[in-house]
Each structure stands twice: as C-alpha cells, then as structure tokens.
Amino acid sequence: MQAYLLGRQDKEDINKDAKGKVLLDSINSTSALKGEEELKNIRLRIDGRYEWRRQIKSIKYSLINKNKKILEKKVRDLLKKTISTSPKIEIKKTFLDIAWQWHNLYKKNLTSGKDYEYYLKARFETNDIFKQNIDKITFLQLQQFISSIKRPRVADYCYLIISGVYKEAIKRDFVKKDISKLITRPKYNKNIGVWFNIAEQKLILDNIDKSNMKYEILLYVLTGCRRSEALRLKLDNIDFNNYSLFVDGTKTKSAKRYIPISQRLADILKEHLSSMFKFNKSWYSKTFQDYLKSLGIKNKKLHDLRHTFNTNLYYLGVPDKERQYYMGHSSIVMTNDIYTHLDPNVKKDDILNLYKDLYPKF
Numbered sequence: 001m002q003a004y005l006l007g008r009q010d011k012e013d014i015n016k017d018a019k020g021k022v023l024l025d026s027i028n029s030t031s032a033l034k035g036e037e038e039l040k041n042i043r044l045r046i047d048g049r050y051e052w053r054r055q056i057k058s059i060k061y062s063l064i065n066k067n068k069k070i071l072e073k074k075v076r077d078l079l080k081k082t083i084s085t086s087p088k089i090e091i092k093k094t095f096l097d098i099a100w101q102w103h104n105l106y107k108k109n110l111t112s113g114k115d116y117e118y119y120l121k122a123r124f125e126t127n128d129i130f131k132q133n134i135d136k137i138t139f140l141q142l143q144q145f146i147s148s149i150k151r152p153r154v155a156d157y158c159y160l161i162i163s164g165v166y167k168e169a170i171k172r173d174f175v176k177k178d179i180s181k182l183i184t185r186p187k188y189n190k191n192i193g194v195w196f197n198i199a200e201q202k203l204i205l206d207n208i209d210k211s212n213m214k215y216e217i218l219l220y221v222l223t224g225c226r227r228s229e230a231l232r233l234k235l236d237n238i239d240f241n242n243y244s245l246f247v248d249g250t251k252t253k254s255a256k257r258y259i260p261i262s263q264r265l266a267d268i269l270k271e272h273l274s275s276m277f278k279f280n281k282s283w284y285s286k287t288f289q290d291y292l293k294s295l296g297i298k299n300k301k302l303h304d305l306r307h308t309f310n311t312n313l314y315y316l317g318v319p320d321k322e323r324q325y326y327m328g329h330s331s332i333v334m335t336n337d338i339y340t341h342l343d344p345n346v347k348k349d350d351i352l353n354l355y356k357d358l359y360p361k362f
Contacts, residue, residue: 038079039072093174095130095137095165096120102168108121109170109250119157123149132167139179155186193304195311195341196297197352203295205354211291213284215272222358223259224309224327226251227281227302234272240266243360247328255328262360310339312351318362 041051045064050071052063061078065071099120107116124130129141142162149155166180196204201221208214219230229249237246239258243266249255261269277284288302306327313323324335352359 023221038075042068044073056136093133093135095132098134098174098246099124099130099161099165099211106164106222115157116161119154119161123158124161125345135175139182142180143183146186152186152188156188159183159185186356192338193307194277194300195307196300196304197343198346198354200297201308203297204356207295210294211288213287215268215276216284217288217305218265218268218358219276220305221308222265223247223261224306226306227284231277231279231281233273235270238269240264240270249328252328254325254330257325257328259326260360262356262358262361307339307341310335310340313339313362315348316359316362317348
C-alpha cells in the first residue's frame with residue numbers, strides 16, 4: 001500500500017510538471033531555492049516520517065527524517081551547497097531584445113521613431129539571425145543582410161539600427177567589439193531640398209483652391225512645420241492674443257518652439273484647423289506632388305515648403321538665430337547652409353507683395 005501511494009505521488013508530480021503547474025526540471029535563480037518557501041515542500045509520510053523531495057538541475061534529491069527540525073536543517077544545508085555549486089544561468093542578450101530596448105530609449109519619441117519601429121518589425125523580427133544572442137552574430141552575417149536589401153533608403157535605416165544596437169551592447173558589456181563598424185554603409189543620396197522660387201510660389205498660391213489641401217499648404221509655407229509636427233497641431237497650440245503657434249516638435253532638443261503668425265493666418269486656422277490633417281503624412285506628400293505636377297513644377301516636394309519658409313524669412317530680414325529657433329534646428333549651420341537658398345534677384349518686397357497680410361511683422 002505504501003509503495004502504491006509513493007508511486008502514485010510520483011505520477012502526480014510528473015503530471016503537474018507536464019501541465020506547467022510546478023517546476024521540477026530546474027531552478028533558474030537563487031531566490032527560487034531560498035528561504036522558507038522550500039521548507040513548505042516538506043510533507044508527512046504515511047509511516048510518520050517527514051520527507052523533502054526535489055529535482056534540481058536534473059539531479060533528484062530526497063531527504064527523510066523523523067524529526068522535522070533536523071530535516072529542515074538538512075534541507076537548508078543542501079540548498080546552500082547546491083546554490084554555491086550551481087552554474088550561473090546565462091542571461092539572454094539577443095539582438096532583438098537589445099534593439100527594442102534601444103528603440104524605446106532613444107528613438108521612440110522622435111519623429112523618425114515610427115520608421116525605426118517599422119523596419120525593426122519588417123526586417124529584423126522576420127530574420128532568424130537577429131534572434132541569436134548578439135555575441136554570436138558575425139560580421140559576415142550583418143554585411144550579407146545589409147547587402148541583400150535593394151532599396152538604398154531602407155538599407156541605410158537598417159544600417160543605422162545595427163550601428164545603434166551595437167553601441168548599446170558595448171555600453172552594457174554584452175559584446176567586446178563593435179563589429180558594425182566593419183559594415184560598408186549603403187550609399188544613399190539623400191535629397192538635400194530646394195526652395196520654391198518667387199514665380200513658383202505665385203503659381204502655387206494662385207491655384208491653391210485646386211490643390212485639395214489649401215490650408216495645409218498655407219500652414220507649411222508660413223510656419224515651416226515639419227510634416228509630422230503639423231499633424232499634431234490643435235487649436236490649443238495657437239495663442240490668439242499674441243498671435244503665435246506653439247510647435248511641439250520632437251526631432252531635436254530645439255524642436256519645441258513658438259512661431260509668430262499673422263492675424264489672418266490665426267483666423268484661418270481657427271476656422272479650419274479642426275478639419276485639417278485628417279490623413280497620414282504620406283497622403284499629403286503624394287497629394288502635393290500631384291498638385292505640383294498639374295502646375296508643371298518638377299523636382300520639388302512638400303518638404304521644400306519648409307526650405308521656402310526659411311528662405312523667405314531670410315529675405316524679410318529675420319536674423320539668423322531667430323530663423324534657427326523658428327525652424328527648430330539645433331545648429332545654425334543647418335539653418336544657413338542647408339535651408340537658406342540665395343537668389344540675387346529676390347528682394348524683400350517680392351515676398352511682401354506675394355503674401356501681403358499672411359505674414360506677420362518680423
């Protein structure tokens with residue numbers, strides 16, 4: 001009878017393990033072995049003795065004694081010995097784990113955060129290479145991964161992700177060497193951007209009612225907002241007493257800013273902002289591109305309205321540091337060297353005559 005009951009107990013333990021209700025195969029941390037918790041596993045046998053049974057690291061232990069206190073001491077001694085001799089459990093340090101932590105720390109709240117998130121899901125989560133611990137990945141695997149991506153812009157994003165993840169892994173001492181530095185960076189000729197000259201601006205304004213995004217165009221060219229910044233604007237962002245627009249930018253530390261606007265633009269936004277920006281930024285880029293095509297304007301894009309805003313301010317005589325602030329740039333070099341386009345034939349009156357009361361007095 002006693003043998004039968006013990007055998008039955010063994011079967012019940014096996015069944016529990018199969019169902020995932022108890023852990024018999026291994027103990028993964030010191031805390032699981034510690035404390036008074038393990039003493040709760042001591043049971044009174046049919047023969048009146050106390051028994052403690054456990055399987056740790058595939059080794060079965062069974063302690064029996066008539067005196068419960070003595071048995072408890074033996075259990076504690078055994079656990080202490082087991083803990084001191086047990087091998088350390090390796091912490092998982094997969095590329096993907098580190099990548100998502102890196103994204104959440106540094107990229108998630110940036111304008112480009114959604115792009116990084118998309119490529120992590122589309123390119124990295126679908127590739128078994130990145131499910132390995134990061135110290136197991138080789139340079140050759142990384143280079144072949146980057147070289148297999150045909151679209152230069154996508155390849156460059158993936159390169160930046162790999163580079164960022166390895167920098168984070170170095171900080172945490174997960175790897176000793178940053179092998180991402182050995183990868184050949186994809187050649188990606190980013191379009192620097194241009195401004196719409198006076199004739200093109202006039203053409204855009206004269207036909208703006210045909211554009212399907214009349215008020216969005218006015219906002220972009222008169223405030224220099226980035227596409228994603230404009231999508232987040234609410235009426236609360238407008239100070240109707242001082243006529244300024246608060247832009248809650250996230251791309252740089254300097255992106256949060258107040259931009260002066262005219263009373264007329266404030267009135268336009270008060271009436272129409274609630275019905276503007278109902279689509280994603282790609283829709284506005286595509287719609288504006290179609291509008292430019294209908295006007296015969298080539299090789300320009302929506303972001304060039306931001307270049308145009310800054311260049312117009314230059315011709316209106318707005319000082320460099322003010323323009324840097326209104327653009328949300330962290331560097332004056334970016335404002336002057338990239339976003340300011342010079343034309344010796346343009347005068348201040350050309351801008352004022354074109355926009356009239358749409359611009360405030362700077």
